[in-house]
Amino acid sequence: MTADLDLRPPDAGSVPALDVDGDLRSVLNAIAVGRPVGPATIAASLRAVFAMPSPARDVALGTIMAEAMAAGPTVDVAAEAIAVALDLDGRRPPAPVTAESTRVVLLAGSGKKGVRTLNISTPAALVAAAAGATIIKIGSRATSSALGSRDLAQALGLRERTTVDEVREDVALHGFSFLAVETHIPTLDRLYGGRFHAPNLFSFGLAALASPVRGDVTLFGLAHPRVDVAARVLARLGESSVEVIGTRLPGGLYLDEIGLDGDLLRARGEPGGGGSVESIPLVPTPGMSLPTPTDADEAIHRTLDLLAGAGMPSHRALVVRNAAHLLLTSGVTQSRRRATVLAEEVLSSGAAMRLTTGA
Numbered sequence: 001m002t003a004d005l006d007l008r009p010p011d012a013g014s015v016p017a018l019d020v021d022g023d024l025r026s027v028l029n030a031i032a033v034g035r036p037v038g039p040a041t042i043a044a045s046l047r048a049v050f051a052m053p054s055p056a057r058d059v060a061l062g063t064i065m066a067e068a069m070a071a072g073p074t075v076d077v078a079a080e081a082i083a084v085a086l087d088l089d090g091r092r093p094p095a096p097v098t099a100e101s102t103r104v105v106l107l108a109g110s111g112k113k114g115v116r117t118l119n120i121s122t123p124a125a126l127v128a129a130a131a132g133a134t135i136i137k138i139g140s141r142a143t144s145s146a147l148g149s150r151d152l153a154q155a156l157g158l159r160e161r162t163t164v165d166e167v168r169e170d171v172a173l174h175g176f177s178f179l180a181v182e183t184h185i186p187t188l189d190r191l192y193g194g195r196f197h198a199p200n201l202f203s204f205g206l207a208a209l210a211s212p213v214r215g216d217v218t219l220f221g222l223a224h225p226r227v228d229v230a231a232r233v234l235a236r237l238g239e240s241s242v243e244v245i246g247t248r249l250p251g252g253l254y255l256d257e258i259g260l261d262g263d264l265l266r267a268r269g270e271p272g273g274g275g276s277v278e279s280i281p282l283v284p285t286p287g288m289s290l291p292t293p294t295d296a297d298e299a300i301h302r303t304l305d306l307l308a309g310a311g312m313p314s315h316r317a318l319v320v321r322n323a324a325h326l327l328l329t330s331g332v333t334q335s336r337r338r339a340t341v342l343a344e345e346v347l348s349s350g351a352a353m354r355l356t357t358g359a
Helices: 022-033 039-050 056-071 075-087 121-130 149-156 164-174 186-192 227-236 296-307 313-330 336-349 351-358
Strands: 104-109 134-139 176-180 217-221 242-248 262-270 278-282
Touching (some): 022 039, 039 056, 039 075, 056 075, 104 121, 104 313, 121 149, 121 176, 121 336, 134 149, 164 176, 217 227, 296 313, 336 351
Parallel strands (some): 104 134, 104 217, 134 176
Antiparallel strands (some): 262 278
16 A cells, blocks of 8 residues: 655745745746846846845845846946945945046956956056056955955055045045945945856946046946946946956956956947947967966965066066056056056066055
8 A cells, every 4th residue: 555645835934935026026027038127127126136135135136137147238227227236325426536647547347257367456556556647446355356456455554445535635645545345335235245256237337336436537347348338337327437448368258457368348438428349459478378366365475576576477467558558547648658668667666565555
């Protein structure tokens, strides 16, 4: 005789039923059957997602982000998503910061690049500032990288600035100031930070837009081919002069900086519009490959060696290329050759290291 089967559902125990908001339910159903989702609906659904408890919030947020990226990120959807995210912390209009002799460059990036490298943008910013540029760097802790720019800044002894007056003081004294993304969007960071290891909708400008200050020009690095989308998003959300750059590596991965080889992707943005993607082949540096650290400690030591005048040749080449671009953007020189020479001289002299002890 066959034993009777117990077909009763298991006791749900402490797992409560989840009441899903109507807008979110509509979006999830649209995603499930392959229907397109518009920016207004995305915005409403994200508001609902942020009000949910974890882990349901994380699952829903990941689903929406993955679908938006798979469908191809658009300016409308990315801009709406970032605006909703920034509203969580009641973002105020950023205050302008200016300098007498150069353009102030607000430098930020998407992170989440396809390959872990030694830190590039932060040492490049220090080198450029030591060579006469005016740079405000905004960065965050590591998620997908071995060492985030905020982690590196702390290891180098750089002060994190939190107010507009502090940034202006640093810029006047040193030509450099560092801001941490998480400090200025604490609510969003609690809901979003550390959860995504690949580009998503927020990658198209959130880091720059979280800044409480604005320079004369925003230079934003994006580890994704659609640099034009980021340029237009940043312009739409208030950045008046924008350049977005990224590198498509020969293997198909992306950096949010200027690389050693591959194609430099560049787009500009201004209020009311933005240009198309410009693809510029990079001249390879013979015998060099991307410097990839094994862990955070190595990343710190390699960067300290570099700023002191030594360092790995490939790391040096990357930092020089990016520092030279910052010097051009800040208006220190109009010659790329001269900008490269200035960056090399700063690294050789150790002037960038001296800046870390004085900033």
